[in-house]
Amino acid sequence: MTLSTAPAPLPAEPPSGCPFDPPAEYGVLRTTRPISKVGLPDGSWAWLVTRYADIRAVLGDLRFSSDTTVHGYPRSGMTGGGSTQNRGFIRMDPPEHTRLRRMVTREFMVKRVEALRPEIQRLTDELCDAMERAEGREEGGVDLVEALALPVPSLVISLLLGVPYGDHEIFQRLTGTLLSRTVTDDEREAARSELRDYLDRLVTAKEADPGDDILGRLIVEQQRTGEITHDEVAAFAALLLIAGHETTANMIGLSALTLMRDPETAERLRQDPALIRGAVEELLRFHSIIRNGPRRVATEDVEIDGHLIRAGEGVVVAVPSGNRDETVFPAPDRLDIARPNAQHHVAFGYGIHQCLGQALARVELQVVLGTLLRRFPAMRPAVPVEEIPFRTDMSIYGCHALPVTW
Amino acid sequence: MKITLDADKCCAAGQCVLIAPEVFDQRDEDGVVVLLDAEPPADQHDAVREAAAICPAAVIEVQA
Numbered sequence: 001m002t003l004s005t006a007p008a009p010l011p012a013e014p015p016s017g018c019p020f021d022p023p024a025e026y027g028v029l030r031t032t033r034p035i036s037k038v039g040l041p042d043g044s045w046a047w048l049v050t051r052y053a054d055i056r057a058v059l060g061d062l063r064f065s066s067d068t069t070v071h072g073y074p075r076s077g078m079t080g081g082g083s084t085q086n087r088g089f090i091r092m093d094p095p096e097h098t099r100l101r102r103m104v105t106r107e108f109m110v111k112r113v114e115a116l117r118p119e120i121q122r123l124t125d126e127l128c129d130a131m132e133r134a135e136g137r138e139e140g141g142v143d144l145v146e147a148l149a150l151p152v153p154s155l156v157i158s159l160l161l162g163v164p165y166g167d168h169e170i171f172q173r174l175t176g177t178l179l180s181r182t183v184t185d186d187e188r189e190a191a192r193s194e195l196r197d198y199l200d201r202l203v204t205a206k207e208a209d210p211g212d213d214i215l216g217r218l219i220v221e222q223q224r225t226g227e228i229t230h231d232e233v234a235a236f237a238a239l240l241l242i243a244g245h246e247t248t249a250n251m252i253g254l255s256a257l258t259l260m261r262d263p264e265t266a267e268r269l270r271q272d273p274a275l276i277r278g279a280v281e282e283l284l285r286f287h288s289i290i291r292n293g294p295r296r297v298a299t300e301d302v303e304i305d306g307h308l309i310r311a312g313e314g315v316v317v318a319v320p321s322g323n324r325d326e327t328v329f330p331a332p333d334r335l336d337i338a339r340p341n342a343q344h345h346v347a348f349g350y351g352i353h354q355c356l357g358q359a360l361a362r363v364e365l366q367v368v369l370g371t372l373l374r375r376f377p378a379m380r381p382a383v384p385v386e387e388i389p390f391r392t393d394m395s396i397y398g399c400h401a402l403p404v405t406w
Numbered sequence: 407m408k409i410t411l412d413a414d415k416c417c418a419a420g421q422c423v424l425i426a427p428e429v430f431d432q433r434d435e436d437g438v439v440v441l442l443d444a445e446p447p448a449d450q451h452d453a454v455r456e457a458a459a460i461c462p463a464a465v466i467e468v469q470a
Contacts, residue, residue, distance in 0.1 A: 060464065098417075105418035105437035343421075344460060352417045354462035359420045 007037035007045045010077075010292065010316065012181065012392050019390050020258060021333060022288065022320035026050055030321060035307040038316055041185070042076035046295070046314030047307075052325035052346070054304050055317050059351035064296035064315060066353055067093050073297040074314030076185065086196065086231050088239035090353060097352065103222055104236065105356065107160065107214050113359040116156070120367045123155050124148070128375050141382025141403030149252035149402070150245075152368055156360070157244030161237060162213025163202065170198060175245050179395045181292065199234040199241075214240065240357075247289065248361045250391065250398025252368050255283045257388070257402055258335065259373065260380050265337055270373050279337035280365045285345035286335050288320035292395035294349055320397075322346045379406040407451050408469045409444050415463045422461060426453035430466075439465060 011023030029036055029050045038048035049055055058064050068075055068091045089100035106112065131147045150172065158165045177183055177191035203215065207223070207230070210216035215237055222228045259266045269275050296315045301308060309315065323345045324332040336342075348355035355361070372379065381388065382403040389400040409429070418437030422430040429450055431440040446454060458466040 060462070101417065102436045102438070106432075106435060108420075109418060109432040109437035110420040110423040111432065343425075343456075348419070350462050352415070352463050354417060354419045356418075359424070362424075 006043075007039040009039045009041075010048070010318075012291065014390070014392070017386075019385065019388070020254070020287065020335075022318075022324055026318055026321035026324070029318075030325060035304060035309075040074055040076040040314075044074065044076055044314075046074040046316045047309055048316050048318055049304070050318045050321040051305075052322040052328045054307075055319070055322040055346055056350050057304050058296060058315055058317060059294065059346070059349060059353070061302065062094065062352075063298060063300050063302050065093050065299050066091055066097070066294075066296060070297050070299065072312035072314055074295050074316060077181065078293060078295055086235045086238075088235040090239055090243075094352065100228070100232070100236075101352075101356065103218065103228070104214065104240070107217075108357050108360055110359045113363050116360070117363055117367065119159075120152070120156060120364055121371070124152055124368050124371050127151055128371060131376075137382075137405050141405045144256060144402040144404045145249070145253050145399060146401070148368065148372075149256070150249040152252065153248035153361075153364055154245055156364060157241060160214055160244075161240055162206065162211045162215045163237070163241065167198075171195075171241055171245060174198075175242050178242060179246060180393060181395055182393045195238060196234065199237045200230075203230055203234045203237065243355075244357055244360075246396050246398075248364050250289050250396050251284065251287060251361070251365055253399045253402050254287045254289065254397070255280075255365065255369055256372055256379075256404075257381065257385075257399065258283065258286070259369065260404070261385070262335065265335065266373055266377075268337070269370075270377065273370055273374075275337055276366050276370050277362075278339075278342060280362055280369065281342040281345065282335060282337050282339050283365070283369075284347040285323045285329065285339075285342050287397065288323045288345070288347050289397045290319045290347070290349075290395070291397050293317060294319075294353065317346075319346055319349070376406050379404050381405075407446060407448075407454065409441060409446070409454060410467045410469070411439055411441055412465050412467070413438050413440075416465045417463045419462050422457035422466060425457040425460065426450060429454055430457060 011025035013023055014021050015024045034051040036048050037045045039045050049058055089097045127148050134142050154168045174191045174195045206215050207219055210219045218233050223233055294317050298309045298311050298313050300311045326332050348358045382405040391398045391400055416438045423432055429443050429446045431442050433440050458468050
C-alpha cells in the first residue's frame with residue numbers, strides 16, 4: 001500500500017508533559033536512522049538529518065545549496081513560504097549571498113551590538129515598569145509574551161531598521177502567518193505578498209527621506225550607487241524584520257518560563273550575574289526553537305557519513321535534534337547553565353548562513369533574562385503549565401501566551 | 407601557536423570575537439574577521455582553539 005510507505009511528516013509534538021523537550025521521534029532517529037526520509041505537505045519528500053556531526057557537515061558544505069530556485073529545493077511547507085521572487089540573501093548561494101550579506105554584517109557585529117546594550121536595557125526597564133503597574137496580575141496574570149518578550153526584539157529591530165514601531169501589529173500578524181505550519185502554502189503566499197506591498201511603500205518613503213538607520217544606509221550607500229535595486233532593499237527589510245521579530249521573542253518567553261520552573265538555577269544566576277552569558281548559550285541549545293529547517297538541496301551527489309544524497313534531493317536539518325545529540329552534549333535533556341561546550345550548539349545554524357543577528361539576540365536575551373531575575377524574583381506562571389499554549393503549530397517554537405504573576 | 411585566516415570565507419558571525427577578543431576583531435566596514443595577534447601567548451590558546459572549532463565558515467586555521 002502506498003500510504004504505509006509514505007515518509008512521516010516532520011515531528012512537531014513534544015513528549016507528553018515535557019513541553020521543553022523536542023519530539024521523541026528525534027531520539028529514535030538519531031540512533032536508528034540518522035538520515036531518513038521526511039514527508040512534506042505537497043506529497044514530496046526530503047532527507048531529514050538528525051545527528052549533530054551530520055548537521056554541521058551539511059550546513060558547512062557549499063555543495064548543498066540554499067537557493068530556493070534550484071531544482072529539487074524542498075520548498076513545500078517551509079518557513080516564510082516557498083517564494084522564489086525577491087527572496088533575500090538567506091535563500092541564495094555565494095557569490096551573490098556573500099555580496100549582499102556583507103552589506104549588512106557590520107550593523108550586527110559584536111562591538112556595534114554591545115554599544116546598543118544600554119538602549120536595550122532602557123527599553124527593557126520601561127517595559128518592566130509598565131508590567132509593575134499593570135492591572136490583572138491578581139486575576140489571570142499578565143501575559144509576559146505580550147508585555148515583554150515580543151516588544152523588546154520588535155522595538156529593537158524596528159529602531160535599527162528605521163521602521164515605525166507603530167506598524168508592529170502589521171508585521172506581527174503577517175509574520176505569524178508566514179511562520180505558521182498550519183496555514184496553507186496559498187495563505188502563506190498571500191501574507192508574503194501583503195508584506196511585500198507594505199515594504200515596497202516603506203522603502204519608497206525612505207528613498208525620499210533616508211534616515212540614520214539600516215534601511216537609510218542601504219539606500220544611500222548601496223541603492224543610489226547602483227549596487228542593489230529598490231526591490232532588494234525591500235527584501236533586506238523583509239528578511240531582517242521576520243528574522244528579528246519572533247525568534248528572540250520566543251526564546252525570551254521559553255527561557256523565562258524555564259527559569260521560573262527551576263528556582264535553583266534562577267537563584268544561582270541572581271547570585272552571580274556573570275553566569276548569564278553561559279546560561280543564554282545553554283538555553284539556546286536546550287530550546288532550539290527553529291523547528292522547520294534550515295533546508296538545502298544537493299547540487300551534486302554528496303556522501304554524509306556513508307549516506308548518499310543525490311544531486312537534486314532536498315535536505316531538512318533538525319536543529320533541536322542536533323542540539324540534544326548525546327554524543328556531543330552529555331545528558332542532553334538536562335539544562336546545565338555551566339555546560340562547558342554549550343556554545344557549540346547549532347541553534348543559530350552553521351555554515352555561511354549562520355544567523356547574522358546572533359550577537360544582537362545574545363545581548364537581548366542576556367539583558368531581558370537578567371532584568372527579569374533581578375526585578376521579579378517571585379515571578380511564576382499564573383496557570384498550570386498544561387494550560388500554557390505552546391507553539392507546536394509554528395516553525396518557531398515557544399509559547400503563544402505566558403500568563404505570569406508575582 | 408600560529409594562526410592563519412581565510413578571511414574571504416568569513417560570514418561575520420562574530421563568535422571568535424566573543425570567545426577570544428584579545429586575538430580576533432571585526433573590521434568596521436563589513437564585520438569581517440581581523441587578526442590582532444597571529445602568535446598569541448599560551449593563556450589564549452584554549453580560547454583560540456575554541457573559536458576555530460566554532461567558526462561557522464571554517465575561517466580560522468591553527469598550527470600547534
